[in-house]
Amino acid sequence: MNLIADLQIHSRFSRATSSAITIQNLEKYARLKGVNLLGTGDFTHPKWLAELKQELKEDGSGILTSKSGFHFVLQGEISNIYTQDGKARRIHTLLLARNFDVVEQINNALLKKGRLDYDGRPIFGFSCIELVEMMKEIDDDIEIIPAHSWTPWYGIFGSMSGFDSVEECFKEYANKIHAIETGLSSDPAMNWRLSSLDKYTLLSSSDAHSFWPWRLGREANVFDIGLSYDALLDAIRQRKGFVETIEMWPHEGKYHYTGHRNCNVVLSPKESIKLKNICPARNAESH
Template sequence: MFANADLHIHSPYSMAVSRSMQPESLIRVCVTKGINVLGTGDALHPGWMKAWEPFRENAAGIVIVPQGEVEDERRVHHVILAEDPAQFGQLRDLMAGKCRSFETSGRPHVYLSGGEIAAAAHEVGAMIGPAHAFTPWTAMYAYFDRVADCYGTQPIDFVELGLSADSSYGAAIPDLYNVPFLTNSDAHSPQPEKIGREFNRLLPKALSVKGVLACVKEGGIAMNAGFFPEEGKYNRTACVRCFTQYSYEEAVRYGWRCPDDGGIIKKGVSDRARELSKGGTSRPRPPYLHIVPLGQIIQTVEGASSPHTKKCTEIYTSFIGSFGNEIAVLIDAPVAEIRTIHPKVADAVEALRSGSVVLHPGGGGKYGTFSL
């Protein structure tokens, strides 16, 4: 038995998040997407967890995992997973006096170190790991070279790779040899191209919150799936104003300032991962499948302005009607069957599965793109 899990999303209580991020909408899109396990997002916010109460036991067969994200005193972000929402209430109590935004922010800023937050999470029986660990803003490897520099003596239970990295970026970092990798959407809107755009295929012994968390802790991850790293906003070293990309050596020579407009040159995830991997040997990891959301594929092959045009929506709906959900189309359905509905989409899915696409890497805060 496998389960497709997206264990990091957000609520309307976080910045730049759609007001449509409501439990009903999230459950509905998970069914369409093929997600069996979903993190609640923002579980430290009491109002958001109250909104989830009617749905935790009645979510169309989807396992709802209490999940939150917190920002520490260095602005590093951490993902926390727990079996029961009450554990997040206990965590708020432990961090009382160190945060002024539990009632107002879905992703609160806490005036504690990463190690102190991890210690509190472990004290209440929760799991913790760095969010989007390689991103050059608000991430562990943006500020630290080693896990212990961020978390002190506290262990981490997982590492979330983020949209600009895949498993190969962390496989040769000695610090991470025995740490499970997670791939989550960090979604801010309840659209099929956002929810589950990165997910984990798990092999839990029981399809329950307890079974899912045990599976993650024990490394029972059959596959990670997500973007080509080049599609991420920070994959390449680039200027944050004009997005001109530079090699690492060029950035050093220019003093990390763009010679064209004086903007900051931000070190890309690919260069940062190479730095961190020096001296390490790449260790085996579960397979990583590079995917592109089905709506984006349809938009590309149709030359449409959006995946939500009438024609694109009709094509998308026909695929869901035939195969049940989007992940089945992207990963499991025979290409020959996909071709009976839309030959160009079938060609694109075949190209994605074989990795034969042309990538135009992102950097400096601008998403990368792909072409067929």
């Protein structure tokens, strides 16, 4: 069956999200959009997790079902900020898990490292290497996916993240990473230019902070697979039944223009090349 899967969303317990996000609203607008598998968002948050347990039923397949028959997969996102080899690092990763029992074990492990209740996307000071060790010790089927890989601050390939490759970030566990999220500002064609990414499945999801249909599923993954966590893992890890991603026009993403807030300067890529990447306001000042 064709699954249109949005594998990264957030609950109302994450910063800067709609306070009206509920399972019912997510389902309602996902159905309207044509999305038929949704990440739950924020499984690390105790209040959201309690709601998920109340609203969603497990049947052993690893895919959860709402009371009205809509499908979800357990998903969270965490932020790691740390120093590695004397250099500051920061990165967001997506976590997918098979069932509530695994989620409980993930949350217990994370609780030893910090709090989970202040934000749906909690921040930790340990490394991605430690993250993989922790997760794989719990369940090899926890999928770890670098989130919105090209965004400047917390994307693995962003200019401020401190990393330039999956290997640099995950070191000896790089082979545990099977997919990256290309994010809203990039599309597969842009990622194909980097041959070191050829071995990764290029996923993309909405990272929606509300349930509105112009946000939910604005990027999504199309799978031709059966409805199970195993099939989803095969699609992510081996591209078995992975058809394509649904993409926004990448220029809609907010990272293609450059400029200075203080100089009130905004430049398109073409304009900034013409100016040799020097801010015209600064230039005027120094002359």
